[in-house]
Amino acid sequence: MNLETIQCARERIAPHILTTPLLRMPALDPWLGCRAWVKLECMQGTGAFKLRGAMNRALSLTPEQLAAGIVAASSGNHGKAIAYTAKKLGAKATIVMPRTAPRVKIDAVRALGAEVILCDASERFDVAAQVCRERGATMVPPFNDETVMAGQGTLGLEILEQCPQLDTLVLPLSGGGLLGGVSTAVKAAAPHVKVCGAEPAALPRYTESLKAGHPVTVPQTRPAADALVAQTPGSLCYPYVAANTDAVAAVSDEYTLKAMKLLLMEGKLLAEPSACIGIGAVLEGYLDVRADENVCFVISGGSVGFEQLDQLKEVTYEACC
Amino acid sequence: MNLETIQCARERIAPHILTTPLLRMPALDPWLGCRAWVKLECMQGTGAFKLRGAMNRALSLTPEQLAAGIVAASSGNHGKAIAYTAKKLGAKATIVMPRTAPRVKIDAVRALGAEVILCDASERFDVAAQVCRERGATMVPPFNDETVMAGQGTLGLEILEQCPQLDTLVLPLSGGGLLGGVSTAVKAAAPHVKVCGAEPAALPRYTESLKAGHPVTVPQTRPAADALVAQTPGSLCYPYVAANTDAVAAVSDEYTLKAMKLLLMEGKLLAEPSACIGIGAVLEGYLDVRADENVCFVISGGSVGFEQLDQLKEVTYEACC
Incomplete structure (x- = not known):
């Protein structure tokens, strides 16, 4: 997989997928301490980047x-x-x-x-x-496949076109299909853009693997980000993530849910917990951002039932800085 | 107030307000039976078009x-x-x-x-x-003022630029400041576009006034659309609304809340009940729309507390057609 195969993928899938909105979100700036943008893959067909x-x-x-x-x-x-x-x-x-x-x-x-x-x-x-x-x-495997990864990588090219001033891109991370594809595309097309992954602290497969220098398996748990449950990096994804990612944050359930409530109440957008984990990474202080930095959060999916909003009832959020 | 004063207003306020997103929402099409768009004034500074x-x-x-x-x-x-x-x-x-x-x-x-x-x-x-x-x-009166109305009218010009293929525009209606301004702008700049208002059936001041041919006062009630509570059309707003509006729908609380839940769960957008009443008008069957018709709903505000989501718990929605 490389920029060329991702560009081919983009042409191939274009007639069948939506170009999703990428929005500037000034309402989030005071909470996140940066110029916040969101890429709304929760509005993709079937409700997710997949x-x-x-x-x-x-x-x-x-x-x-x-x-x-x-x-x-x-x-x-x-x-x-x-x-x-x-x-x-x-x-x-x-x-x-x-x-x-x-x-x-x-x-x-x-x-x-x-x-x-x-x-x-x-x-x-x-x-x-x-x-x-x-x-x-x-x-068709969910992530550990070069052609699947190239498909996810098309998201990176779309974001660069929609937000040429982009400084930093933050994505949810599980097996690494999304981050592997997108980081490969972005680093080839716009090497100055920082690419970060956010995974559950309860299932830190990439944090541990990058420390070890090779894919390791972590115990299965049930994080709030319930779509990010791979125990091991995809063997085919890992090298791309390791080569092209600037930082990986391990985000607590508490901050993942704070991020979900912040996005809902201040941003007026409903997304599943897994899609909010990148915002959680900034809220929890794991990614240093500057006030004038253009940071885009990939809101990867919107599969959330109404009853899941109950878990936000007691959740509060504060500015990260 | 006329197209020229609205254009002047637009230049005047431009440095101080946001150009809010206007999004194509294919996820709403099967429910509403048209090509649905939303204009997100819930993302305006202070969270509303006001x-x-x-x-x-x-x-x-x-x-x-x-x-x-x-x-x-x-x-x-x-x-x-x-x-x-x-x-x-x-x-x-x-x-x-x-x-x-x-x-x-x-x-x-x-x-x-x-x-x-x-x-x-x-x-x-x-x-x-x-x-x-x-x-x-x-x-500064909330609606019954020509300069305030001209300011609201800037929304109409912005929508026409963002969605040149627009066929129909649907707006929430209370005293008539928003509809008066926007309908005047739209009918002057793009007379082929249909402009419709949606007001609470529990407070049908425009439905009754248009029937009578002059502003009449209706009894005060507390509709689900709790920002649309004017008992009487604004005396300065009424003539503009009467001259430039193609249809006014009186929407039940039940369908206003169905619309709010539909927008949240299918559209992934949180808005206050008043902002959803236009979608409610289509859901309730009061506005005839065609499958190929480009209908834009003005989502006028997002002032909603988390606890207000409770009222959606038992709400269900069905396709209008």
């Missing part, structure tokens, strides 16, 4: 491969992205989910025309692999 | 008048706008509020450096008038 990678992977298949279908093991944004991609391209999608997945997520994927297979959570990757073998279908 | 009119009125004063201060009787967005305007222009603001105003609103106005005078709700206009007499200060 559509970029899924679409690029599916469009890179041969017509025969595509006709045999695509498969994902995911109850989250990746599964929804694969279902939507298949529908858009006239293909069949099979999404393998844990039996314990919320009804609303199962229904959302079915509404997109995908087949849903329910199984024990621990078996979901085996079941998905079996479906692929039996049907000749193609598994 | 700043445009307040700023235009203050900038139209002589230096001597401005030095003597400006006064408003308002516990809402207008009061906040006057306080902010005075601060920006280095003048003194006095805001008269009912003793019963929520603490958070009093504090917000004080934080902008304004003096707050608390009194009985029924006395607030008398108290404000007395302050003006004693200090030689100028009262």
